Amino acid sequence: MENKSKDVKVSIIIPTMNEEESIAHVLNEVHEAVKHLDYEILIVDTDSKDKTVEIAKEKGAKVINEPRRGYGRAYKTGFENANGDLIVTLDADCTYPACDIPKLIDLLEKERIDFITCDRLSTLEKGVMSLQHRFGNWVLKTAMNLLFGMKIKDSQSGMWIFRRDILDDIELTSDGMPLSEEIKIETWKKGFITKEVPIEYRIRKGEKKLSSWRDGIKNLTFLFKKRF
Ligand SMILES: Nc1nc2c(ncn2[C@@H]2O[C@H](COP(=O)(O)OP(=O)(O)OP(=O)(O)O)[C@@H](O)[C@H]2O)c(=O)[nH]1
Numbered sequence: 001m002e003n004k005s006k007d008v009k010v011s012i013i014i015p016t017m018n019e020e021e022s023i024a025h026v027l028n029e030v031h032e033a034v035k036h037l038d039y040e041i042l043i044v045d046t047d048s049k050d051k052t053v054e055i056a057k058e059k060g061a062k063v064i065n066e067p068r069r070g071y072g073r074a075y076k077t078g079f080e081n082a083n084g085d086l087i088v089t090l091d092a093d094c095t096y097p098a099c100d101i102p103k104l105i106d107l108l109e110k111e112r113i114d115f116i117t118c119d120r121l122s123t124l125e126k127g128v129m130s131l132q133h134r135f136g137n138w139v140l141k142t143a144m145n146l147l148f149g150m151k152i153k154d155s156q157s158g159m160w161i162f163r164r165d166i167l168d169d170i171e172l173t174s175d176g177m178p179l180s181e182e183i184k185i186e187t188w189k190k191g192f193i194t195k196e197v198p199i200e201y202r203i204r205k206g207e208k209k210l211s212s213w214r215d216g217i218k219n220l221t222f223l224f225k226k227r228f
């Protein structure tokens with residue numbers, strides 16, 4: 001049975017940088033999915049020049065302005081401002097299934113999990129991710145598993161569902177894309193109960209903010225620095 005409880009507050013955090021093409025769609029999907037829960041939606045925006053902020057406010061999200069660039073920086077600012085007992089993260093580009101949030105929260109609570117990360121790659125459909133991107137993801141998850149003795153299937157996924165309390169016990173140093181790796185390494189290392197759950201990943205709307213080569217190399221370098 002789906003969780004109908006309003007005892008637990010959920011903070012949904014979404015970083016944005018010029019996502020006017022997709023943000024309304026994502027926010028509609030989030031509202032629809034969690035309307036039976038006590039929740040807040042935090043948009044952490046860096047310098048959007050389009051209508052992202054306007055649309056987000058119109059759709060009832062709380063917008064936090066974070067002028068310092070970086071995906072990791074945006075999330076750390078979001079975490080500092082979150083009032084929920086549970087935190088849910090996803091991109092603003094329609095790639096992650098917001099409709100699955102209630103199911104994932106139920107799983108977290110039922111199995112007393114501390115940190116769920118969603119796995120985009122096990123069920124990935126043809127054409128959703130470029131070959132280059134898939135290869136990069138394979139290299140990064142293999143490096144992470146070898147360096148840290150983990151068994152992760154998707155080290156770069158940006159959809160997580162977790163108890164806010166765990167943030168007190170983990171150290172997040174990255175301000176960039178590597179934060180996605182770091183949060184998984186830290187929760188694993190600190191012995192939290194973690195689980196990877198397959199999800200349906202979708203084609204991105206709007207322009208990507210990631211530079212495949214530059215960010216790929218930065219993510220790989222980060223793993224070695226963190227390990228040694
Ligand atoms: N606030 C903020 N958000 C950012 C920044 N960089 C990226 N984002 C957002 O973070 C999310 C992830 O960025 P994406 O461009 O989707 O990166 P990605 O998911 O690795 O790459 P794709 O597979 O192309 O989607 C998106 O919602 C972006 O708008 C930043 O510097 N600041």
Ligand SMILES: [Mg+2]
Pocket residue numbers: 091092093095204
């Ligand atoms: Mg994305």
